Amino acid sequence: MPSRDNRSPSELRKIALEPGIAPNAQGSVLCSFGSTRVICAASIEDTVPRWMKEQGVQGGWLTAEYSMLPYSTLSRKTRDATRGKIDGRSTEIQRLIGRSLRAAVDLSAIGSRTIWIDCDVLQADGGTRTASITGACVAVELALRALVNQGKLSRLPMKRRVAAVSVGIVDGEPRLDLDYLEDRDASVDMNLVMTDKSEYVEVQGSGEEAVFTDAELTAMLDLGRQGIQSLLSIQNQLLSA
Amino acid sequence: MPSRDNRSPSELRKIALEPGIAPNAQGSVLCSFGSTRVICAASIEDTVPRWMKEQGVQGGWLTAEYSMLPYSTLSRKTRDATRGKIDGRSTEIQRLIGRSLRAAVDLSAIGSRTIWIDCDVLQADGGTRTASITGACVAVELALRALVNQGKLSRLPMKRRVAAVSVGIVDGEPRLDLDYLEDRDASVDMNLVMTDKSEYVEVQGSGEEAVFTDAELTAMLDLGRQGIQSLLSIQNQLLSA
Amino acid sequence: MPSRDNRSPSELRKIALEPGIAPNAQGSVLCSFGSTRVICAASIEDTVPRWMKEQGVQGGWLTAEYSMLPYSTLSRKTRDATRGKIDGRSTEIQRLIGRSLRAAVDLSAIGSRTIWIDCDVLQADGGTRTASITGACVAVELALRALVNQGKLSRLPMKRRVAAVSVGIVDGEPRLDLDYLEDRDASVDMNLVMTDKSEYVEVQGSGEEAVFTDAELTAMLDLGRQGIQSLLSIQNQLLSA
Amino acid sequence: MPSRDNRSPSELRKIALEPGIAPNAQGSVLCSFGSTRVICAASIEDTVPRWMKEQGVQGGWLTAEYSMLPYSTLSRKTRDATRGKIDGRSTEIQRLIGRSLRAAVDLSAIGSRTIWIDCDVLQADGGTRTASITGACVAVELALRALVNQGKLSRLPMKRRVAAVSVGIVDGEPRLDLDYLEDRDASVDMNLVMTDKSEYVEVQGSGEEAVFTDAELTAMLDLGRQGIQSLLSIQNQLLSA
């Protein structure tokens, strides 16, 4: 059975949330899930996308961009800008981050503003999308608090907090929060985004080239639910401080 | 409650699979889920991608491309080629189609070949990705049978058949196979890809900007499982003929 | 002499025009010249290009896009969107379709609207551009009739009908409506677009790397003129029905 | 009737061919048709395109690129490189130049070489494509002569010389070699490429949004044939010197 740095199957890696990594953003945090480290920043722009104006949609918007820095992987990754386009995997991840955070923020209450979430992976060891979502939720709340403190909003427009974790089946065993080697060896890979009320925001399970049973699905959902409660509690420690 | 053209919540739309829509492809089918119609074609190329050669990976490869024809929607959609790039939604869908079909085909048994799946939406009314996967499975099997008939393969390299369906929560009610209007109004949208042995290949559920409970998840999985059995049986009628 | 499926040199292939292939477009037809099959759709947009607004040009506009579906050829053709640009041949063809149809429609009488013509080749066996133009004329007239029926236009703004056919010199013999193998072997290749009053709209003859004489030009124009009369009569059967 | 700088309808503008405009190319000429001036250069590369190598095609290749310099027009034209792509009109013209010159050169006799023709318009006043072809033929012959003089080829691999001219119908009158204002006002515009044996290489006539009769076609072909003989004689003066 692949080693798992002495963690039990239901244990998260060491989680850390360090605020202020990008002082020019309204909110930012360096989010670590073990050796995976992601810079999560939330910037507020006092305008909305053209389609909202054209369609007369009220309120604000939230969108996300995700990128792996070229030195985040063991062998250097070519920059998207050099290739001239964003790859399919990054596109999927940034759409997932955007949907997840739009479930967290009450966009009708932020005025004609756009919240830009940027997630840049500084070091990649599996679970970069779940660390991105978990960190982005903190960055966004910090940015919105700044707006409240500046008197630009009268109350914090958060509908709920969200966090995300990966689960998988490795050697037949359900495991929480896979690192890169586990992820590579997993026969099933699932990403869960859930709220502080144990609701689902996103459930994305893929057998890649394999398949999985209903029992395996249930076991993974159970593991994930526990992991997300721990992540929400770590977010809360920082945000209640 | 939104109308549903007299279908019960657990009923599929009218499904049709018409083979031979694109005679220059090795296998092709026009797949209809109600008013949604997708041209699904499987073309075989006698080469593999450069990365397989460079990494010395044996066997073949399968990849998918998905596109909405400009006249498939009520207001004309700009072509990807005109915009110079494929949009994020299409990227996600073609990656999903590719993963799903790679679960169906034994790529180690097709030789140094690439199976190209093309799904072009002729008419869009919700569920284009599930119609694409359901049709693509038939197109691929037809193409592989042609290889067997030509003596290029000694046996049919299908590991299993796959089909896909959408499920959602509309006005609080779980429903199968949403059309465009239902999809637009759904609070939760889930796409399921399953096999002829009731295994999961992909589970993708998203509350978009809302959330869903464990009970809703279970109800949607149950509805979807039934729908997929019907789809597999319709595939089987065509392929057993 | 290359076989020609029992057609005489002055005979068209089997021509078919099937309306309604793309129900979400205002007008559409599947146009077949033998094994060549092209989806022709006309979509109406209630706006005009920016340059017309900026230059204060009155009336409407008509523009065309042409594409070969990847499975239209015997060996799969890479999508334009994947290559990120439209190739030179497609650019020429879509400009030709646009010019030809602008000769047919009275753009001053369609209001501030744009007619989008889309020609997507489902199966390619020579003559895709002539089938595109011949089918596009029908699709456009169907779309304009729909506008008249909806009371948006008071009369049908067609100045004339147009049709197109290829002619060539194969093994020294002038031939009408070349299929792919004839086209490949032709020493001269000409495309004619003409009206229902025997006027020319476009004459495009190219020796490719060879040359042709005045007598050959005359013979080709004669053959083409006859072919176009037949095509106009087939259009008329459908549109008079 | 639009003025025509005292030329008769069958008269060419002042034609000039000045060799050596681009000394680093193997052959070059500045070709003027009245105020239209085009830099025509032929460069020889000791390699062939990848597709020729892959398909095992023997001999050489010839290809053309055409561009309007930004200051060639009265109001500055944005560069293709700035827009990131070549426009449809330029694509058509460079394909026409390439086909025309491939009819002139015996590519099987130039070895594994590529002839690059570059036509850059320094000043535009109608007829830039015909000036390009007429000048390119001279530039190519000068470049091939240089190869012969360097002992790289044993004989001059020219099959024939080609020249090109425009003809049109302006105010009902057939006219040769239209300048910009005549071209703008012409109801029919035709470009002819012919050889020194009075054969056609290309015939491209377009009514743009109008149509033309058989009699008009004949009149234009007659005018064009005469004009091309004069151009070939001017080419010959330079090349026989």
Add this chain to the structure above:
Amino acid sequence: MPSRDNRSPSELRKIALEPGIAPNAQGSVLCSFGSTRVICAASIEDTVPRWMKEQGVQGGWLTAEYSMLPYSTLSRKTRDATRGKIDGRSTEIQRLIGRSLRAAVDLSAIGSRTIWIDCDVLQADGGTRTASITGACVAVELALRALVNQGKLSRLPMKRRVAAVSVGIVDGEPRLDLDYLEDRDASVDMNLVMTDKSEYVEVQGSGEEAVFTDAELTAMLDLGRQGIQSLLSIQNQLLSA
């Protein structure tokens, strides 16, 4: 020591400025530094960039584009438009030309206009950027004089004239105005842009992969200053005529 066509180390190559190379531009000159020849054109547009309008900046703008024509080099150079982007070296040079000429023109006095400078290299033999700047200054002054003559400006809005020259260290010896072979062999390469009052506009010295001392810097600046005085005097001859 590399040959230097009989020039002393402090001597310029033969300099020529021929006005009127591009009659459709408001001002133009063909600038030669020995075998290096650059078409320099200045076009005036009666509008300013969007950012000036949005930020409410008064006055006009000046911007430059630089390109090497494909036949300017001994082995043909691929066009930027074909590669779809401008290379890094060209980007640097056009930014340098723009900054240098913005130091020459009083942009607050040209009204809401944009001066476009285009520098296209017809023949390259080292020093194309310095010939571009030296020629562009003349082209711009000619264009601004035309505006004054047309009564569109009341006075010539030139703050100063600028010229540019290269200096380098070849075989340990400081040399002025390097040709291509000297430039290739130089251990240090410096470009100077100076005014008619001996002020610096730009100083760009690079050891490429080597380094240089303070004494070498001083020697190069001295040589360059002399060369620029000669260039300014040649500009003056043309502009005072």
Add this chain to the structure above:
Amino acid sequence: MPSRDNRSPSELRKIALEPGIAPNAQGSVLCSFGSTRVICAASIEDTVPRWMKEQGVQGGWLTAEYSMLPYSTLSRKTRDATRGKIDGRSTEIQRLIGRSLRAAVDLSAIGSRTIWIDCDVLQADGGTRTASITGACVAVELALRALVNQGKLSRLPMKRRVAAVSVGIVDGEPRLDLDYLEDRDASVDMNLVMTDKSEYVEVQGSGEEAVFTDAELTAMLDLGRQGIQSLLSIQNQLLSA
């Protein structure tokens, strides 16, 4: 006179070099010049660019990429990958970083390897290019030491160390190491790259739209030389530890 956070005109901002910011790169450092913070990483690839192979050039290569993270500026900066290309300023800076570090490393002694330098600006407050070069030199030396320690190189292939600093004229006063506000207000802006032997690697001075005298140039070079000695000494503290 603009405030300068209590620094004297010849004083650097607080400089910090924190190694290990990107553990997956062979060498990395977070380089701070006051509030300007840049992630500098050096990655080693065991291959060389295609042009070196094709031209048979021995030894290795070094290249640099520079990017501002979107949250590095007070108002969010659009990603290069989103715009699909790298802007002119970034292109210039990454070319400067590459040239500067190629002066530092003995590329003939690193084998067939490429050193990739990545400089990503986390926080921008003026001087990002000089912080990039100063940090990159440390990252590269750390990476090369790692190769030595792994026995892949027998000795450290550094020819010299380099560092960089900006100098400018603000309100008539020469100043060292400008922050963003000073840079914006400076009439002259110069960047110097120098070695530990007081040699110049690059001198880039620009009056932007103004000019500067010989005396001002001398004063700036003096200030810069002192600043660079301090930077080299800070590099040395880290690398000698």
